[in-house]
Amino acid sequence: xxxxxxxxxxxxxxxxxxxxxxxxxxxxxxxxxxxxxxxxxxxxxxxxxxxxxxxxxxxxxxxxxxxxxxxxxxxxxxxxxxxxxxxxxxxxxxxxxxxxxxxxxxxxxxxxxxxxxxxxxxxxxxxxxxxxxxxxxxxxxxxxxxxxxxxxxxxxxxxxxxxxxxxxxxxxxxxxxxxxxxxxxxxxxxxxxxxxxxxxxxxxxxxxxxxxxxxxxxxxxxxxxxxxxxxxxxxxxxxxxxxxxxxxxxxxxxxxxxxxxxxxxxxxxxxxxxxxxxxxxxxx
Amino acid sequence: xxxxxxxxxxxxxxxxxxxxxxxxxxxxxxxxxxxxxxxxxxxxxxxxxxxxxxxxxxxxxxxxxxxxxxxxxxxxxxxxxxxxxxxxxxxxxxxxxxxxxxxxxxxxxxxxxxxxxxxxxxxxxxxxxxxxxxxxxxxxxxxxxxxxxxxxxxxxxxxxxxxxxxxxxxxxxxxxxxxxxxxxxxxxxxxxxxxxxxxxxxxxxxxxxxxxxxxxxxxxxxx
Numbered sequence: 001x002x003x004x005x006x007x008x009x010x011x012x013x014x015x016x017x018x019x020x021x022x023x024x025x026x027x028x029x030x031x032x033x034x035x036x037x038x039x040x041x042x043x044x045x046x047x048x049x050x051x052x053x054x055x056x057x058x059x060x061x062x063x064x065x066x067x068x069x070x071x072x073x074x075x076x077x078x079x080x081x082x083x084x085x086x087x088x089x090x091x092x093x094x095x096x097x098x099x100x101x102x103x104x105x106x107x108x109x110x111x112x113x114x115x116x117x118x119x120x121x122x123x124x125x126x127x128x129x130x131x132x133x134x135x136x137x138x139x140x141x142x143x144x145x146x147x148x149x150x151x152x153x154x155x156x157x158x159x160x161x162x163x164x165x166x167x168x169x170x171x172x173x174x175x176x177x178x179x180x181x182x183x184x185x186x187x188x189x190x191x192x193x194x195x196x197x198x199x200x201x202x203x204x205x206x207x208x209x210x211x212x213x214x215x216x217x218x219x220x221x222x223x224x225x226x227x228x229x230x231x232x233x234x235x236x237x238x239x240x241x242x243x244x245x246x247x248x249x250x251x252x253x254x255x256x257x258x259x260x261x262x263x264x265x266x267x268x269x270x271x272x273x274x275x276x277x278x279x280x281x282x283x284x
Numbered sequence: 285x286x287x288x289x290x291x292x293x294x295x296x297x298x299x300x301x302x303x304x305x306x307x308x309x310x311x312x313x314x315x316x317x318x319x320x321x322x323x324x325x326x327x328x329x330x331x332x333x334x335x336x337x338x339x340x341x342x343x344x345x346x347x348x349x350x351x352x353x354x355x356x357x358x359x360x361x362x363x364x365x366x367x368x369x370x371x372x373x374x375x376x377x378x379x380x381x382x383x384x385x386x387x388x389x390x391x392x393x394x395x396x397x398x399x400x401x402x403x404x405x406x407x408x409x410x411x412x413x414x415x416x417x418x419x420x421x422x423x424x425x426x427x428x429x430x431x432x433x434x435x436x437x438x439x440x441x442x443x444x445x446x447x448x449x450x451x452x453x454x455x456x457x458x459x460x461x462x463x464x465x466x467x468x469x470x471x472x473x474x475x476x477x478x479x480x481x482x483x484x485x486x487x488x489x490x491x492x493x494x495x496x497x498x499x500x501x502x503x504x505x506x507x
Contacts, residue, residue, distance in 0.1 A: 002389055003365060013377070199375055207363035208390035210356075277495075 003215035003220035008106055010192070010220050018224060021188035025228025026235065029265050033123050035177060036257055039170050046163055047051040053156060055129040055137050055149055057119040061089075063110030072119055078136060080127035085120045089113045116147065129218045138275030143193045178264075185228075188262050189221050195278050200280065208280055217277045227271020229262040285311045285346060285442055285473035287334055292340035293327050293498075301327040303498045304341070307473050307492070311441070314468045316484045321328040323479035328495065329444045332475065334361050338497045348442045361366035363391055365419030366501035374419045380406060380430045387437040405433040409463060425456025432463060439473040443467060445476040449483065457483065 011018045033268040057075075059068060068086060076084040087095075097107045121136055133156055140149040193200070203213050240252055286309040291301040302324045309315045317325050330336040331343050334350060341352040346364040351362065374383050384402045391490055395444050409429040419427060428448060435443060445464070449457040461483070468474045477486065487495065494502035 085434060198373065202373065202375065202386070203390050205333075205367055205373075206387045206390055206434070207359040207361075211358045212390060212392075 001217050002212075003122065005254070006216035007219035007223060010196070010216065014192070014195060017283055021192055021224045022227040022231065024184050024188045025181070025225050025265055025269060026231030028177075028184045028270075029232030029236040030271065031228055032177045032231050033132060033253070034172070034239060035173055036165075036253055036261070036280070037240060037250070038173075040253050042166055042256070044251055046166065049159055050128050050163075051125075053123065053133065053159070055121040055123075055133060055138075055140070057121060057140040057149045057210070058116045058147045059118055060145045060147050061116065062253070063117070067143070067145055068117075068119070071140070071146070072204070075119065075121055075136065075140060080123055080132045082122045082127075083123040085122075087118045087120055089115055113140060114159070128280055130156060138164060157248050171254040177209060178268075182268055183229065185221070185225065185268050186252060186276055188224070189217070189269070189273050190280075192220065192224075193217060193276050200277075205224060213281065214274065214277050217273045220275075221269035221271075222266045223274025225265040225272075228269070229265025232265065233258055233261060233279070260262070285309055285313070286475060287344040288331070288341065289344070290341035290380065291338045291343055293318050293324075293331060293336070293337045300498050302331070302338075302495075305495075305498075305500045306341075307357065307500060307503065309442075311357075311473055311490055312468070312471045312491070313476045314375050314423050314487070315476070315493060316487075316493040317475060317493050317495065318479065318484055321479060323495040323500040325479075325495055326446055327498075329367075329431060329446050329475065329477055331506070332442075333367055333444055336357055346487055346500075355358075363438040363442050364439040366438070366443045368428070368431050368435050368443065368445040368448045370450040372431045372451075374427055374434075376419050379416050379418055380411060380426075382431075383419065383430055387434050391438055401437075405436055408436070408457060409433040412457075414433050423456070424452050428452060428456070428460050429463065430466075432460070436467065440472065442475070445474070447478055448476065449480065450476045451476065455498055461487070492503055 006148040027202070057071075072084045072086055075081060090113065093107065093113050096115060097104055100107075106271065119140070123132060132228075145194050145248070200213060236253070241249060286307075288305050288307050291302060292300060292341045295302045302481055305328065317328060319325050324454075327336070331338055331350070332345055332346070334345065334353065338350055342479070345361060348357070375386065378386070378462050379436070381402050385398045388398045388401060395474065403415065405413055405492075409432055411426060411429050411433070414422060414426060416427075419430075422430065428451075432448075448464075449460055452460060464474060464476065464488075481493075484490070490504075492502065492504040493500060
């Protein structure tokens with residue numbers, strides 16, 4: 001109770017200093033917020049592209065219906081496969097006509113349908129990886145009546161390479177930004193602690209325990225971090241609205257990320273505070 | 285109450301601040317620690333308060349030994365040893381009452397007891413009417429009285445004072461010294477560092493230790 005009272009009193013006694021600490025936390029987390037916004041939208045874009053990853057298995061014209069049904073069943077039983085759909089020659093032509101309206105005249109004048117029948121294999125979300133695509137494609141090619149199982153190797157390879165780069169960048173940049181944020185918060189709190197060094201000295205002099213001395217600073221750090229997290233959220237939201245209104249459409253960060261941001265703001269504040277006050281007490 | 289046995293304090297690059305000091309201040313005794321500036325008076329007080337550890341010998345205060353007390357236990361000693369400084373070291377921007385109640389809050393006094401106890405302490409140092417005054421509104425003598433009241437907040441067994449009259453005029457000095465003698469009369473051991481020999485001579489019943497260049501050169505009890 002005393003710790004909370006003292007922590008709140010610190011905001012009242014030195015509003016500029018504590019406000020500055022919160023603003024610094026806010027700015028540090030705002031940069032992380034912007035990065036999060038960009039990462040989230042990049043992930044969404046990649047997922048959308050990834051959804052289109054499917055394996056067309058082209059069949060010979062003389063393949064028997066019973067053989068096709070069997071292959072459809074066997075491929076459908078692979079755990080990573082979501083669905084296997086049979087596309088007849090007629091349906092393939094219909095689709096081509098719909099997708100390529102400029103060539104409708106050409107399609108209308110065909111004597112023979114040149115398009116092959118096929119099986120369209122869709123993978124489950126989360127299973128659309130290069131390894132799975134290759135394995136399913138190889139399983140289809142084992143059938144003699146399968147002419148080809150293409151999955152646009154180059155395209156898929158590039159997609160997954162992009163995903164790997166994205167993940168690595170997220171981890172590296174996120175860690176670097178988090179470290180910078182922690183350093184900024186630590187510095188801001190050291191300033192706040194320095195401003196109250198006489199108070200800390202007196203507390204020690206009269207026999208306050210280290211835990212008692214630490215607690216208000218810990219709470220102050222957590223509150224400053226939480227306020228900073230809130231500021232960062234507001235600034236990120238403002239930027240999002242601005243970009244959405246004037247530049248291009250994009251998705252807002254998931255609520256879990258926002259909660260995580262606020263919680264990490266408070267945690268950053270508390271942890272940085274523990275280090276800063278610990279160091280100060282050792283130096284006394 | 286306070287016992288230093290062959291105590292030395294050596295600082296890296298600065299040499300010895302104290303060398304082989306032995307002294308004993310009993311319960312209810314009033315002792316002056318005199319000597320020139322830099323003779324080691326403040327270092328000796330810091331060792332008694334256990335704000336610093338000796339590099340040789342043993343410091344015993346209120347039953348705790350510097351050889352055995354851990355860092356985690358230091359707060360227990362500090363509640364038994366009050367400390368008064370030359371520059372008062374009050375928290376600016378707070379009232380006299382808040383400066384004292386702050387100590388009681390720090391040491392876990394029940395909330396309902398804090399204000400009555402603070403008012404009693406202020407009455408003890410003759411500042412009942414100044415409870416609400418901010419530190420800068422008080423004279424030097426009054427600030428030192430608040431500091432003394434603060435040092436008594438934990439009901440210590442020992443009171444240490446480092447040049448407590450150094451910043452005070454003669455009248456305020458007299459008032460503070462009278463207060464110290466009143467406190468001492470209640471049975472508290474008192475060790476006061478001062479370089480003011482004129483002041484020491486005014487109290488012939490007090491015990492006097494003299495330090496010179498980190499060594500104990502005079503003890504009135506054995507002179």
